[in-house]
Amino acid sequence: GTLIVLKYPYPRQVEEPSIYESVRVHTAMQTGRTESDLVPNAPSLGTKEGYLIKQGKIVKNWKTRWFTLHRNELKYFKDQTATEPIRALDLTECSAVQFDYSQEKVNCFCLVFPLRTYYLCARTGIEADEWMKILRWKLSQIRKQMEQRDATLSS
Numbered sequence: 443g444t445l446i447v448l449k450y451p452y453p454r455q456v457e458e459p460s461i462y463e464s465v466r467v468h469t470a471m472q473t474g475r476t477e478s479d480l481v482p483n484a485p486s487l488g489t490k491e492g493y494l495i496k497q498g499k500i501v502k503n504w505k506t507r508w509f510t511l512h513r514n515e516l517k518y519f520k521d522q523t524a525t526e527p528i529r530a531l532d533l534t535e536c537s538a539v540q541f542d543y544s545q546e547k548v549n550c551f552c553l554v555f556p557l558r559t560y561y562l563c564a565r566t567g568i569e570a571d572e573w574m575k576i577l578r579w580k581l582s583q584i585r586k587q588m589e590q591r592d593a594t595l596s597s
Contacts, residue, residue: 488583490576492569493522495547497561504547504563511576514584516553531555534584539577541570553577 491510496518498505507518507528514534517527531553538554542561549570550563564570 488576488580490573492573493565494518494573495563497545499558509562511580514580516577531560533577533580534588536577536581539574539581541574 489510489512491508493506494509495504496507497503507520508522508524509516509518510527514532516531516533518529518531519525519527535555536553537556538552540552540554542550542552545561545563547563549565549567550561551570551574552562553560562573564573
């Protein structure tokens with residue numbers, strides 16, 4: 443390919459392209475591989491990071507945490523400078539991402555896992571929407587991959 447030198451560092455937030463599926467298919471056609479071969483090895487286009495306020499598990503207080511979303515993993519850290527995550531959530535186990543109005547805070551949403559529901563709040567409604575959109579997109583991609591795998595196994 444062509445070498446491209448960027449004048450500015452890579453941005454922290456990358457907009458999720460709506461052409462993701464066609465990019466993957468195009469790459470498969472160019473390499474002669476099948477689209478399903480590329481899915482596990484393709485670099486993640488849907489990444490996001492930023493501060494969210496998270497409710498504690500036992501003591502129900504709220505703490506600001508730095509979140510990073512990469513591939514099927516949502517990690518949260520004490521702050522942006524921390525190198526080790528407090529926890530890494532496997533989105534393949536997440537069943538839903540939805541707005542939450544049960545909390546006294548605004549711009550809240552929750553991630554539903556089998557053993558726990560995580561309550562998160564963003565600073566603005568737009569930011570909460572962005573997080574929810576990309577997380578829902580991730581869940582839809584995970585479901586597609588699982589359906590494809592199940593169809594392959596049953597045939």
